[in-house]
Amino acid sequence: MRNREVMKKLVAVTLVSLVAGASVLAADLSDGSAVVADLSVMAVDAKAAVAEAATTGDLIAISKAQAKADAIDAALAIANEQYAEMERAIAAGDQAAADEAFAAIEAARDEAVNPATPQQQPVVAGKRAATGGSGSSVPNIYERLSATTAEAAIAQTEFAVATAGGGSTPPPPGNEQTPL
Amino acid sequence: MKREKCIALLVMCGLAANLSFAGKKAADPSVEASKAVARAEQAVAQTKAAIEASKALVGGVSGNAALMAEVKEMLRATTDDWEMAIAALDQAKKNAERVASSKDEVMAKDYARLTKLNAGIAISGAKVVSTGLYFVEAAASGKVESLDVIRGAMSAARVSAESVRVSSERTIGLIEAKYSK
Numbered sequence: 497m498r499n500r501e502v503m504k505k506l507v508a509v510t511l512v513s514l515v516a517g518a519s520v521l522a523a524d525l526s527d528g529s530a531v532v533a534d535l536s537v538m539a540v541d542a543k544a545a546v547a548e549a550a551t552t553g554d555l556i557a558i559s560k561a562q563a564k565a566d567a568i569d570a571a572l573a574i575a576n577e578q579y580a581e582m583e584r585a586i587a588a589g590d591q592a593a594a595d596e597a598f599a600a601i602e603a604a605r606d607e608a609v610n611p612a613t614p615q616q617q618p619v620v621a622g623k624r625a626a627t628g629g630s631g632s633s634v635p636n637i638y639e640r641l642s643a644t645t646a647e648a649a650i651a652q653t654e655f656a657v658a659t660a661g662g663g664s665t666p667p668p669p670g671n672e673q674t675p676l
Numbered sequence: 677m678k679r680e681k682c683i684a685l686l687v688m689c690g691l692a693a694n695l696s697f698a699g700k701k702a703a704d705p706s707v708e709a710s711k712a713v714a715r716a717e718q719a720v721a722q723t724k725a726a727i728e729a730s731k732a733l734v735g736g737v738s739g740n741a742a743l744m745a746e747v748k749e750m751l752r753a754t755t756d757d758w759e760m761a762i763a764a765l766d767q768a769k770k771n772a773e774r775v776a777s778s779k780d781e782v783m784a785k786d787y788a789r790l791t792k793l794n795a796g797i798a799i800s801g802a803k804v805v806s807t808g809l810y811f812v813e814a815a816a817s818g819k820v821e822s823l824d825v826i827r828g829a830m831s832a833a834r835v836s837a838e839s840v841r842v843s844s845e846r847t848i849g850l851i852e853a854k855y856s857k
Contacts, residue, residue, distance in 0.1 A: 524850055524854065525850050526789065526847050526850035526851050526854075529843055529846050529847040529850055530789055530792070530793065530843075530847045532839075532843040533793055533796055533840060533843035533844045533847055534792070534796060536796075536800070536836055536837075536839035536840040536843050536844075537796040537799050537800050537840055539836035539839065540799070540800045540803045540804060540833050540836040540837050540840060541799065541800075541803050542836075543803070543807060543829045543830075543832045543833035543836055544803040544804075544806050544807045544810070544829070544833060546825065546826075546828075546829040546832075547806075547807040547810040547811070547825070547826045547829040547830065547833075548806075548810055550810065550814065550819075550822040550825035550826050550829065551810050551813050551814050551817075551819065551822055551826075553819055553821070553822060558825060565829075565832070569836075572836075572839065
């Protein structure tokens with residue numbers, strides 16, 4: 497499974513790091529890539545906010561949440577574009593261009609986190625920086641979870657759905673899920 | 677009098693410069709890692725509560741067999757996301773501990789970055805599950821007009837989650853490359 501492969505890789509990095517010590521290149525792409533990952537997480541959060549707003553039935557709230565999601569997607573598109581630019585610059589040995597591209601990636605992320613007012617909207621690499629942002633306001637009520645209890649929770653929910661009269665009818669057309 | 681004003685101005689400028697420098701100082705990797713773990717914990721706890729709440733709601737969908745099947749399918753599809761969120765949170769915590777115990781500054785920063793990546797994967801997984809649970813909530817409460825919006829949000833959330841996976845995997849590979857020389 498793809499997700500498990502990702503997790504295995506994370507563990508592998510940890511082990512290698514422990515034994516190898518830090519022989520680190522002066523500049524690398526991981527800075528830019530990490531910011532893109534950060535923006536991607538924001539994009540998922542923004543989509544969840546759209547769904548949450550939909551449950552209220554408040555059209556204005558839905559519209560605002562959708563606008564934020566679109567803005568973060570736009571920022572993510574800019575960040576991906578600039579990351580590709582950063583890759584090209586580093587491959588060409590042009591550190592100044594790489595730094596400039598990285599700055600544009602950071603600017604796209606910052607703009608998504610703290611949208612500027614219309615009077616102070618910055619320009620990112622020749623394009624308007626996108627606006628938006630979302631966050632969670634739930635209090636920190638974390639209690640330690642195990643994968644076992646998580647699986648059990650989902651299984652119980654599925655069981656409840658199945659026993660409540662659900663058939664084996666496939667989802668309606670147009671609602672196919674894209675697997676991760 | 678003018679001289680006093682000049683001195684006061686210089687003192688103010690010095691203070692402002694110090695404040696500016698403090699603001700630009702690199703964040704402490706341990707603090708960054710702790711914050712990332714806290715955010716992931718919060719997202720996972722929120723989703724766990726939503727899973728519990730949804731158990732009571734699914735019965736409300738039973739009158740509509742097609743919708744019930746869709747709810748069931750959506751929950752099944754989010755199981756992997758939930759497992760991934762839990763595993764990533766655990767990994768984030770482990771890496772956060774290594775940030776604190778790392779004596780090498782560069783390695784501490786990279787562990788902090790790994791912590792943030794894991795936390796991001798955990799948040800992303802939890803949010804996809806939450807999105808699916810909003811569908812259950814809307815279906816159970818008969819808000820049929822909301823379902824299309826949530827279907828669209830779920831589809832888009834999966835695309836974004838894929839972006840999290842790709843960019844995180846790429847970043848991990850780049851960090852890994854630093855230590856394989």
